[in-house]
Structures are given as C-alpha cells and as structure tokens.
Amino acid sequence: MTDTQQNNVDLNEVAKFEALASRWWDTENEFKPLHDINPLRTNYINERADGLKGKKVIDVGCGGGILSEAMAKLGASVKGIDMGEAPLAVAKLHNEESKLDIDYEKITAEEIAQRESGQYDIVTCLEMLEHVPDPSSVIKACMTLVKPGGHVFFSTINRNPKAYLFAIIGAEYILKMLPKGTHDYAKFIQPAELNNYARAAGLEVSHMTGLTYNPITKVYKLNDKDVSVNYMMHTQKINA
Numbered sequence: 148m149t150d151t152q153q154n155n156v157d158l159n160e161v162a163k164f165e166a167l168a169s170r171w172w173d174t175e176n177e178f179k180p181l182h183d184i185n186p187l188r189t190n191y192i193n194e195r196a197d198g199l200k201g202k203k204v205i206d207v208g209c210g211g212g213i214l215s216e217a218m219a220k221l222g223a224s225v226k227g228i229d230m231g232e233a234p235l236a237v238a239k240l241h242n243e244e245s246k247l248d249i250d251y252e253k254i255t256a257e258e259i260a261q262r263e264s265g266q267y268d269i270v271t272c273l274e275m276l277e278h279v280p281d282p283s284s285v286i287k288a289c290m291t292l293v294k295p296g297g298h299v300f301f302s303t304i305n306r307n308p309k310a311y312l313f314a315i316i317g318a319e320y321i322l323k324m325l326p327k328g329t330h331d332y333a334k335f336i337q338p339a340e341l342n343n344y345a346r347a348a349g350l351e352v353s354h355m356t357g358l359t360y361n362p363i364t365k366v367y368k369l370n371d372k373d374v375s376v377n378y379m380m381h382t383q384k385i386n387a
C-alpha cells in the first residue's frame with residue numbers, strides 16, 4: 148500500500164467524492180448517471196432478494212445515499228457506510244427531509260464486519276470496488292456481514308478495450324458525464340475476477356447482468372447478455 152492507502156482505503160479516491168459531495172442529489176450533473184441507473188438497480192435488488200420490505204440492509208460505500216434512500220423507500224432498514232465525510236454529511240442532511248429508516252456511519256466494510264458479523268439480510272456494494280486498493284478484502288467483509296443464505300450485490304466496471312472507450316473516453320472526455328479522472332482503468336474488474344473473489348470469500352454467484360447505455364437515446368437498460376462495460380452481480384452466502 149502507498150502513503151495514500153491505509154486500511155484498504157485510497158484517500159485520493161475518497162477525496163474525489165468529497166470534492167463533489169455538495170452536488171450528490173443534483174440529478175443533472177456529475178451524479179446524473181447514478182440517479183439514472185438507480186431505479187434499475189434498486190428493482191434488480193428488490194426482485195432478486197425476494198423484496199426489500201422488512202429487510203436489514205447494509206449499503207457499503209453509500210456515498211450521498213442515492214441507493215440507501217431508494218431501498219429504504221421500499222421498506223428496508225438501511226445502514227449506510229462510507230469513508231467520505233462530506234458524502235455522509237450530505238446523505239444525513241438529505242435524509243433529514245426524507246425521514247427514512249437509515250443510519251449512516253463513517254467506517255470501513257472490514258471494520259464493521261468485525262462488529263456486525265452475520266447481521267444483515269442484504270449487503271449492497273455498488274460502484275465502489277473499483278475505488279479501493281484491494282477489492283477482495285471488501286468482498287470478504289461483505290460475506291462476513293451477511294446472514295447465511297443472505298444476498299450480496301456488487302456492481303463495477305469490466306476491464307477491456309470497450310469498457311475503456313465507453314467508461315473513460317466516452318463518459319469522461321466526450322460526453323463529459325463524469326469528471327476526468329473519476330475512473331482508473333487498471334482498477335476495473337473483469338466478471339471472471341469478481342466471480343473468483345466472490346467464490347473465494349464463500350459467496351455463490353446466482354446471477355449477473357450488464358447495465359448498458361445508449362448514447363443516442365440516453366437510456367440505460369439491464370441486459371444479461373452484455374456485461375462488457377457496467378455490470379451487476381447477485382451472490383448469496385452459502386448456508387453453513
């Protein structure tokens with residue numbers, strides 16, 4: 148680990164999100180892509196985990212709370228964790244108006260896994276693994292946090308020339324949907340790698356789906372035949 152990497156937190160990565168935090172709930176700027184994909188991913192989680200209503204959920208790398216709030220609106224009791232002070236402050240402030248059942252805390256997945264092992268029905272870790280020094284350590288922590296038979300969801304970006312073209316050149320340089328430098332190609336994760344990390348941690352991969360973007364229509368869709376750029380993975384903790 149380098150000077151800016153401690154306890155599996157890359158301070159440079161967290162700083163990028165601290166700098167943008169005030170615009171987290173602005174649906175027309177840097178976080179527009181997350182707002183646009185949020186209904187798709189929330190529905191995916193709700194359907195694959197047999198409903199969010201009444202479930203205890205932890206949202207790892209929750210940022211300003213876009214996914215945490217959507218899951219709480221469907222009846223989940225949500226714990227949101229992140230290592231960015233400013234995104235968490237924005238999340239808390241936003242929920243003062245929304246008044247949903249969400250509790251936010253600044254803590255790493257690895258630390259909370261030691262404290263709250265096996266306590267969650269559902270763990271979500273979306274668009275976060277590509278920002279940490281060791282994604283396999285976060286995946287192990289997610290496995291520790293979930294109850295036996297519980298559900299763990301990941302989403303990240305594939306690593307191949309098309310993903311480089313779409314997620315970096317297209318999104319950051321041509322369409323300017325994201326600030327330049329948001330993503331580091333070397334940190335993208337291929338589905339086979341995510342699959343291996345999940346299995347090594349004791350999670351069974353149940354399903355995978357791509358999240359495709361059409362730059363002409365500006366519409367995102369779930370497409371389980373195309374995981375070439377953005378994708379989500381549904382895993383379950385094998386019953387002991």
Ligand SMILES: C[S@@+](CC[C@H](N)C(=O)[O-])C[C@H]1O[C@@H](n2cnc3c(N)ncnc32)[C@H](O)[C@@H]1O
Pocket residue numbers: 155156157160161164165181207208209210211213214228229230231234254255256272273274275278279
């Ligand atoms: C792209 S945002 C995703 C936010 C949210 N998961 C979503 O999809 O709407 C990435 C988030 O991961 C957080 N993050 C980065 N490294 C982290 C770490 N080691 N532990 C916890 N959060 C981290 C950042 O602060 C940021 O809020």
